[in-house]
Amino acid sequence: MKILYIGDTNPFSTSFHRLSALKRLGYEVDSYNPYEVCNDQLTNFVLCKVHFRTGYSFLQKKIEEWLSAILGENKKFDLVWVDSGELIGKKCLQILKSVGIPVILYNVDDPTGKRDGGRFKSLLKALPLYDLVVVVRKETEEECIKLGANKVLLVYRSYDEEAHKPYANLEEIPSQFRSEVAFIGTWMRYENRDEFLLKLIESGVPVSIWGGRWQKSPNWNKLKPYFRGGGLGGRDYVAAIQGTKVCIGMLSKGNRDLHTQRSLEVPFAGGLFCAERTSEHLGMYQEGVEAVFWSDAAECARICKELLADDSLRERIRLAGMQRVRSLGVGNEQTCQTILETALQTV
Incomplete structure (x- = not known):
């Protein structure tokens, strides 16, 4: 299976750990970081706050063009894995869905909660287009279903088998x-x-x-x-x-x-x-x-x-x-495998 991975590739991020786990499982993964595409905006102190509060709505055109360029390379993928998804709006999902393969969302935040204000505005509009939405709290699972998500999988958060391996001595x-x-x-x-x-x-x-x-x-x-x-x-x-x-x-x-x-x-x-x-x-x-x-x-x-x-x-x-x-079966490798198997059963 070849996976198109859209998420943060910072080596210290939890999303990078999931990316690494997918590779350790033997999948061929092409990874692309949407945060790098908008780096000039997201590293600006003032603009970063504006985009956070407006759900990254003003960045959508740029990300849509970026995703179209990725798919325009004519690489063949079997599945799209979107990690976090806060930058990925409805039109972005329509672009990803246009190639006719499953698209899944994995989000460990609380996108349907109130703490972060409008941060997940774009994500929530795209929610019904995902083939599988993976979340880590019961409330989020229930609220995603009410918002039109096709299928929601509730999982525990994960440790990483390699990144968090204890010192032997x-x-x-x-x-x-x-x-x-x-x-x-x-x-x-x-x-x-x-x-x-x-x-x-x-x-x-x-x-x-x-x-x-x-x-x-x-x-x-x-x-x-x-x-x-x-x-x-x-x-x-x-x-x-x-x-x-x-x-x-x-x-x-x-x-x-x-x-x-x-x-x-x-x-x-x-x-x-x-x-x-x-x-x-x-x-x-x-x-x-x-x-x-x-x-x-x-x-x-x-x-x-x-x-x-x-x-x-x-x-x-x-x-x-x-x-x-x-x-408990909550390492990244086992969790990622469960997510992929569930996604393929859904389609």
Whole structure:
């Protein structure tokens, strides 16, 4: 099978990991990055905000011409995989559909939710034209069906079998990525992640923070001594997960998350997953055995202290979590294979 892949090809992006998984599965994949086509617009501070809020409507003509040129090369494809799809509007889909092969959409965001305003305006108009729409939350599945999607597949998010592979020897992990309790993630307005971490710190939990935009936090001066660096990717990301004793996972409430990429990546990469107690987390892992969960900062602080004081308990949970996540069938390779098989059954 030969696949036309339309998505972000930045090596540190989750979409790139899916692209790599498709290639590892043995498929022939030609990849094209729509963000590069509009790079001058999307890297401009002001224009980027305008396009985000207008659902990239003003970029559609340019992307339509770009897609027509790709298909005009007369290459033969068996399937089109659109990853994210925020830049791909209705006329773009009509162009892709014109060659008579299945077109699927994989989106791990919350395109039918309210957090991002008009960001997914173009995508939602194109939704009924996809042969298969793949999403990661129940609400999105139900709302896509109401918006006219032909077939919707609900999946868990994924870890990547290669990108998130743990270090075989813990001594290889650089000292700058070792910590007691770590949070690896971005500061987000209205999510109160800074306040949560500050409560842990004030409770005596030795927190280390990696991620972007933390300088924007109103609590930056208090958090600054615990800040270890900006966003992590590649082996540095794995090192920080595997190099900490407890790895905290937080949800995006604006995105209606009940689990995130960290929910799978942390245990697979050899970290002990410590996150908010949700129905999906409880479905993935046995609490206190394969992962630990909390309802608020006070409970999280108590759990972290208990784990830091008990090396054997911490190691048992960490190893059990690693084993459990591998049994869930949520690696990129298995997930991508399931998506392709479902798409071909649909047509």
